[in-house]
Amino acid sequence: MKRDKIIELSNKCIANTYNRYPITLVKGRGLKVWDSEGKEYYDFVSGIGVNNLGHCHPQVVEAIKKQVGELIHTSNLYYTLPQVEMAKLLTKKSFADKVFFCNSGAEANEAAIKLARKYSxxxxxxxxxxxxTMYQSFHGRTIATISATAQERFHKGFEPLLSGFRYVPFNDLPAVEKVINSRTCAIMVEPIQGEGGINVPDKDYLKGLREICFSKRLLLIFDEVQTGMGRTGKFFAYEYFGTSPDIMTLSKSLGGGIAIGAMLSREEAASSFTPGSHASTFGGNPLACAAGVAAMKAIDKNVLSHCKRMGDYFTRRLKKLKDKYSFIMSVRGTGLMIGLELNFPASGITEECLKRGFLINCTMERVLRFLPPLIIKAKEIDKLIVVLDDIFEKIKNKDSSHPLPSGSEKFSFSSLRGHV
Ligand SMILES: Cc1ncc(COP(=O)(O)O)c(C=O)c1O
Structure with a gap:
């Protein structure tokens, strides 16, 4: 079926919840994807941090093929080996003793919210x-997780929200201490905020939250849905901060591209979940877990150190662009989770990159977000830098006679079309 027909049918039959780019993707290998017209793209989005090993990693593909011929699904009324193997790997690699499996990041956070309440x-x-929870956080799209997400734009139209959440600024320990009261049961935080603009806290912030939780007998929940599975150059981002939580949530790249979520916890908290407390029909099914086991095994020490090296390299190259263009406000991130903040809306830049064969993402309106596969090479990063440099140069020249747009003014890329 032709691209235009697919787009027409999609607009007709699929709920209108996404602003999609006008391409239909048909194939992916490593860093690259191809559309239905045969055009090749470098994928710096990775399905928003899902394809950490690149598209169709051979070990993941092999594991899926093998499992699909054995057993795709069985209920959680029975034991399966892939689920146990997956839980064993997760507990071995983390602080946790127990795992609850589900299907998405929002569901993992739902489970964390329920466990924190039940334990308390x-x-x-x-x-x-x-x-x-923290301003600029993002924890999912269910009613409980938008209530946990301290960003008004996700709340509008869905009120009343679930009660029982208090919001404070990210990276501000005194603000946390101020709102703690006799009803407080937990603190929930992304170690590095993703959707909220790639915000990295001070080195001692998470440790400070840990100490507050110890002294006030609160549970500490880390949402590592985006930061986990090697994205930052460590298996879990909390490893950078010299501390660990009581509960952690994972999803995105956990299944190597297959939908799966997990809530991990220490034994003491986990013991508040008993048969009947919580459940999921698909959670941790054999197919998802077989894929997840293969993905976890493939994210080895070499992949992690490569990710850190490439992340440092990418950041250095973006910082050089910042030195050159005054409209770049900051470059920030850890490993291959990197944000570049502009002083004008960035959507025109993602569109221009798409035209030139590069998939990049934009969040919080002005932050270009880069989440490439961890296996990316320096020369592939160089290719994107050349494209960004050229686009930025044209913006700079175009605006040399006029001040650059700032505040919430919409910058129009259309005047540049044909030149870039
Ligand atoms: C930190 C974080 N938590 C939770 C979620 C929600 O995950 P899902 O879309 O799988 O429900 C996301 C998704 O972007 C996320 O980045």
Missing amino acids: KDHYGEDRYEII
């Missing part, structure tokens, strides 16, 4: 249910 009620009584 079990140990401290009925009136302890509030969870502190």
Whole structure:
């Protein structure tokens, strides 16, 4: 079927919840994807941090092929080997003793919210249910997780939200201490905020939250849905911060591209979940877990150190662009989770990159977000830098006679079309 027909049918039959780019992707290998017209793209989005090993990693493909011929799904009423293998790997690589499997990041966070409430009620009584979360956070799209997400744009139209969340600024320990009260049961935070613009906290921030949680007997929840599975150059981002949580949520690249989510916890908290407390029909099914086991095994020490090296290299090259163009406000991130903040809306730049064969993402309107596969090579990063440099140069020249757009003014790329 031709691209235009697919787009027409999609607009007709699929819920209108996404602003999609006008291409239909048909194939992916490593860093590259191809559209239905045969055009090749370098993928610096990775399905928003899902394809950490690149598209169709051979070990993941092999594991899926093998499992699909054996057993695709069985209910959680029975035991399966892939699920146990996956849980064993996760607990071995992390602080955790127990894993609850589900299908997405939002579901993992739902499970974390439920466990925090249940544990707190079990140990401290009925009136302890509030969870502190951070401005610019993102925890998912269900009613509980948009309520946890401290960004108004995700709330609009869906009120009343679930009660029991208190919002404070990210990277601000005194603000956390100020809102703790007799109802507080947990603190939930992304070690590095992703959707909120790639915000890296101070080195001691998470440790500070850990100490607050110890002294006030609160549970500490890390949402590593985006930062986990090697994205930052460590298997889990919390490893950079010299501390660990009581509960951690994972999803995105956990299944090597197959949908799976997980909530990990220490034994003491985990014991508040008993048969009937929580469940998921598909959670941790054999196919997803076989893919996940293969993906976890493939993210080895070499992949992690390569990710860190490439992340440092990419950041250095972007910082050089920042030195050259005054409209770049900052370059920030860890490993291959990198943001470049502009002083004008960035959507025109993602469109221009798409035209030139590069998939990049934009978040918080002005932040270009780069989440390439961890296996990316320096020369592939160089290719994108050349393209960005050229686009930025044209913006600079275009605007030399006029001040650059700032504030919320919409910068129009259309005047540059044909030149770039
Ligand atoms: C940190 C974080 N938590 C949760 C989610 C929600 O994950 P999902 O879309 O799989 O529900 C996301 C998705 O972007 C995320 O980045």
